[in-house]
Amino acid sequence: MANLKRRHFLQAAGSTLAAIGLSQMNVRRQGDRYAHALAQPTSRKLALLVGVNQYPAGVTPLRGCLTDVRMQKELLVHRFGFDPANILTLENQAATRQNLLDAFETHLIDQAQPGDVVVFHFSGHGSLVRDPDPIAIANGVEGYNGSLLPYDARLNVTDNQVNDIMGKTLFLLMANLKTDQVTVMLDSCHSGGGTRGDLIMRAVESQVALGDAEPSNAELAVQERWLAELGWSPAELKAQRSRGIAKGVALGSAQANQLAADASFGEGAGQFYAGAFTYALTRYLWQQPGNPPLDRVFVDLARSTRDVANSARIVQSPIYEVEPGRNFGQEPLFFSRPQSPAAEAVVVGTEASGEVKFWLGGVSSQSLAAFESGAIFSVVDGNGHEIGQVEQTRRVGLEGYGTLADSTREQIAAGQLLRERVRGVPTDLTLRVGLDASLGADVETARPQLATFNRIQPVAVDGSQSPHYLLGRMTEQGLAIATADAVRDVGEVGSIGLFTPGLVAIRASFGEPGEPIAAAIQRLNPTLKLLLAGQVLRSVLNSDTSNLNVAVVVQPVDSDLAVGRSVSRGSQGGVVTQRLDDAVQMLQSGSEIVVTVANGEPRNLYVAILAIGSSGSMAVLHPTDWDSPESEPLLEPGQQLTIPHQELGRDSNRDYCANPSEAFHLCLSSSGYAEILTLVSTSPLRDALRGLRQIAAANNTRSGEPIGLQDNDPVNVIDTLLGDIDRTTRGEITVRGGVRGVDTTQLAALSTLIQVVEN
Incomplete structure (x- = not known):
């Protein structure tokens, strides 16, 4: 998505982030600024971390905000050298409006001196409140200001006056800090609240009683007090807010028209809840080995947030803004350099x-x-x-x-x-399929039938079991979501198919209205196997941790612009991220691409490349030459491999996707996301090669052509690949239990994601 100018963003957005001047950028820039800010040598580093899960009756409780606070605290202390005594946390009932305002004043404003580092983080609900002197149009309606909901925000509401903390108030608090090295992080949203699929959204409606939420007299008094401290007139405040944020750097979890997910991850004793944005940001900063500037971190985080949002199955693109006139984009996030090595x-x-x-x-x-x-x-x-x-x-x-x-x-x-x-x-890793309430009485029929499928686990959709996908009927809401996310081939209302936990339909998975549930499940069996294989594959992705020196670049044919770049931790230069450059991250349907893998190791490596479509379809792109099955995957030191191989005499004026030749060309079709998965091993993948050769022979696939995987092929191929890798790993180190070992010194598994749009 192209970047929006800040002025346009302010006119279109209605969040607290917009109220303090945030503009849309990608996530990677956000993370790098946050890391850079924390890294500066200062006399003091102060943090106020606020998380609210449990609200009084009438406000939907959340589940992941306290995890967000823990994530931030562990990161600040162990990676960026914050003294735990200088980190104040407010959680649940302690995070009242007055406590939060008092803590911001006494812990941050009163203590921070010029050159000190300040971090403020809020995870909880957001909303919209009427602004008596607004600067922007919010969500298409003039006169609103985004707000944060402390624990008691909606208690004792009189005349629609709420206890929310407005973006304007946060702006004034930031402006009164004596240091510019300020980082504000907000993991909340301000529209579309409630439950969606298996997710809870961090927003509440702006409607209170019979009208819109209005700021309380206490809120207006706080604004008057801090306005007086600054010596500003109301007109000057409005001018300052129109310019941008008050101090430092501000980061937000989602664009104004998107939802911030409070999502579940893992299962059983390992299950937990967290904000997709906070999880992505803190995980990225743990693993980032260098000291990149915030501009680069935010770009990197675009991929990381997509990783977590994909697990939560919801579109969520973070935003950020820096203080006007300051070059903080080249500073590290948190204005601080990491005090310890990268780690997991x-x-x-x-x-x-x-x-x-x-x-x-x-x-x-x-x-x-x-x-x-x-x-x-x-x-x-x-x-x-x-x-x-x-x-x-x-x-x-x-x-x-x-x-x-x-x-x-x-x-x-x-x-x-x-x-x-x-x-x-795990050798028996399963695909968890949630049975959505839209199935009605058919849930009882679907559960035992799904359970007969190998490694497919039917689960409830109640926030307790983190389903990977949902089985349900298409509804009007589902169609609206599919339309908003440009998902095609999703069937009619009443048809049965698959959704993500955020109720985004999986294209081409829906049958005809009136289809019996038993028939639908049998029809979806191949799709579920593909999705299971993809889930297993993604569990081994390790570009952030692999010590092999490899890089993968995906780009259009006859173009120097890379739409995707995946680089392992062991690569020269120490870059850890799988990166998408905003200006070129989208390609039109019908585009032809090539994948290039570079070996920076002083030893031979062996390469396998797979492609996964947005509907779960899977194909092996390399190796496919059965005349030399042992040597084709080999990539010698310092060499590059390009797939598909470019034939001699290629006509630069010919569209090979519209007018194919005998040779294999990799063309993108249908809107959505395509994923290129590259596995690079230090040992030959002999068993996997034998299995692929058998599949190719059974399907009459010619040597050199990609192998489409169907029926049981996807799971079998992936299991065999992992078996090859596991044997290499066990030769180096002892691995116990019913698991396959994946050694970071023996394997690099990298993912490159491409967004495909219609012409």
Whole structure:
């Protein structure tokens, strides 16, 4: 999506973020600024972290806001060197309006001096409140200001006056800080509240009683007080707000027309709830090894937030803005440089049983299943060197537990960092399918029938089991969501098909209205197998942790513009992210692309490339040459591989997608997202190659052409690939339990996402 100018954003947005001057950018810039801000040497670093899950009756409770606070605190302390004594948290009933305002004043305004770092984070509900002196049109209606809901925001409402904290008030509080090194983070939204599918949205309606929410007299008095402290007139305040944010950097979880998801992740004892944005940001910053500027972090985070939002199955694009006239885009996030090496976890204590307890702040949402048990972490010193190992035995939420490996002679203490060495992908990883209420009485028929499918697990849609997808009937709401998200081929009202947990329809999964539930489930069996294979594949994605020096670039044919770039942690330059450049992240349907893989290792590597469409369709792009099945996947040191191979005598004026030739060309079709998955191993993938050759022969696929996977092929191919990788891993390190080991020194698994739009 093209960037919006700040002026246009302010006119279109109605959130608190817009009220303090935020403009849309991509997530990567957001994260880098946040990291850069935290990294500066200062006399003091202060943080106020607020999370509200439990609101009084009448306001939908949330589930992930306290996790957000914990995520931020662990990150600030263990990665950016904040003193825990300088971090104040307000949670649930403690986060009243007055307590929040008092804490901002006494902990931040009174203490912060010029050059100090200040961080304010809020996770909770947002809304809209009437503004007596507005600066923008909010959600198409003039006269509103975005607001934050403290615990008591909607208690004792009289004449529609609420206890919300308006964006205008937050602007004045920021302006009264004596330092410019300020980072404000808001994980809330201001429209479309309530429940959607298996998700709860962090917003409440602006309607109160019989009219719109109005600011309380106390709120207006607070604004008058801080206006007087600044010596500003109301006209000057309006002019300042129109220019942009008051101080430093402000980051928000979603655009004004999007929803901020309060989502569930994992299952069983490992389940937890969190804000998609906070999870993406903090996880990214744990794993970022260098000290990139905020502009780059925000771009990187676009991919990370999409990763988490995909797990939550909802479109969510963060926004950010910097103080006008300041070059804070080149500063690190939090105005602070990381004080410790990149890591996936940090030791937080030792149990009476002798188990090591650690916080898994750097683990991706899509790979959580690989960190239940059997994973192995390297204990690293301040320079990132391994000094021991911890074998994970269990996980409760984001808290992991494990035992020291026999080779670890030194005792480890709280604060020591852990890096992923081997993840343990369960051999029986399942696809959780939620049974949506739109099925009505057919839920009881669907449950046992789905349970007969191997590794397909039917679950309830009640926020307790984190389904990967939902089975349900198309409704008017579902059609509206599909239209808004430009999803086509979604069937008519009453037809049965698959949705994401955020009720986004899976294209081409719907049958005819009136189709019996039993017939629909049988029809969807192949699609479910494809989705299961994709879920298993994504559990091994490790560009953020792999030590192999590899890079993947996806670009249009005859173009130097890269629409996707995936780089492993072990790559030269230390870039950790899978990156999408905003200006070129979308390609039109019918575009021809090529995938280039570069080997920066001093040894041979072996490459497999797969493509997954937005409907779950899967194809093997490489290897496909059955005349040289052992040598084709090999990529020698310093060499590059381009797929598809470009034939000699190519006509630069010919559209090979519209007028195909005998050679294989990779063309994009249908709107949505296409994903290129690249697996790079230090050992030959012999069993997988044999299996692919058999599938190609059975399907009469010619050598050199991509292999479409169907029926049981996808799961079998992926399981065989993991089996090859597991054998390599076990030759290097001991992996226990019913898992397949994926060693970061032996495998790089990278994903590149492409958005496809219609002409």
